[in-house]
Amino acid sequence: MPSGRTHDQITLWSLPLVAALTFGQTHSSNLTLLVSGSFLFGGLMFGPDLDIYSCQYQRWGWFKPIWLPYQKSLRHRSFLSHGPLIGTALRILYLAIWIAVFGVLGLAVAQKIGNLGWNWQDLVFSYGRLIGEHHIEILAVYIGLELGAMSHYLSDWGGSAYKRFKKKGLSGWRPPKTIKRAKITAPTRRSSKSIAEGRMKKEEGRRKK
Template sequence: MPSGRTHDRITLWTLPLVGAGSLLATNSSSLTLVLCGGYLFGGLMFGPDLDVRSVQFKRWGWFRWIWLPYRGSMKHRSPLSHSPITGTFLRIVYLLSWLALLSLLLLGLMNQIWQLGWTWGDIAGVMGRSLSQHRNDWLSLVLGVELGALSHYGADWSTSTWKRVQTKGWKAAFPSSPKRKRSPPRRKKRPNRNI
């Protein structure tokens, strides 16, 4: 598999292509900026290698402890961590769970110290309005994160395929479905005529 540095180079070298494609598709510089930010975050810090002690894991610095339960529950290169959409979705849900817990604790503490009078309904209302008013920005961010992870999957897949081609030839690049072994034909029981 490519090293962490190689994955980083791929992310950085393809960023201009992602930005140009986004600008052509959306004709919006702000959505392109959000998508490119998500792409960098997804490729450099939020990729599928958070399930091992990787460059991405180390970049979290003081907060890398957040990913220890994730690492313990995921087998490296499993479909839950290294598959398009599913892997990114699970990492987003996992990170949002930590952020929600931290936010609840922080807001509860702020409410107690400064007597702000905020209710959880007020906070949920603000978050709901933000999600609905900035829906395109949030979608661009999530798409950028997914594209950043896809650059990782693509590099892993192409490297694995190339190694198979080198050892087994070009047929290995296009694996066919496994052939089933035929079971031997059943013999019909003959009636015993000696009786």
């Protein structure tokens, strides 16, 4: 598995390619900036290795503790952290919950102190309208985050596959075979009657000889 420094280099080297491809497809500097920035953020701070004590985890600084429940809930390199699409979606949902918690607490304090003229229903409605108006930009951010995560777990997979190939050759690409365990049967006890019958048959055989 590549080191954290190698992952960072892959992200930085891939950034110009991601930006060029995005601009070539969208012809929009705004979407290119969103995808490229999200790709950089996803590769350096929002990638799959947030499930362990990694470089990505350490870069969150004072906010590192919010990822501790995430780490304790997931096994490293599980499908929920390193899986395509679902890993990024789960991290977005997890971070959104924390942002919502801090945001609600902050707004509640601000409303108490400043007597702001709004209610929670208006706030939810305005956020829903904001998401509807900027759904293309939100999709661009998600694509950038997913590409940043993809650069990580594809390099993990490629490094592991190369090591298997170097060690075992072409056979290293095959999935490991499962070893079938032999079925062990417990020895059966023979009754005294069957033992006596067996001895009698042996004696009859000797007499005939």
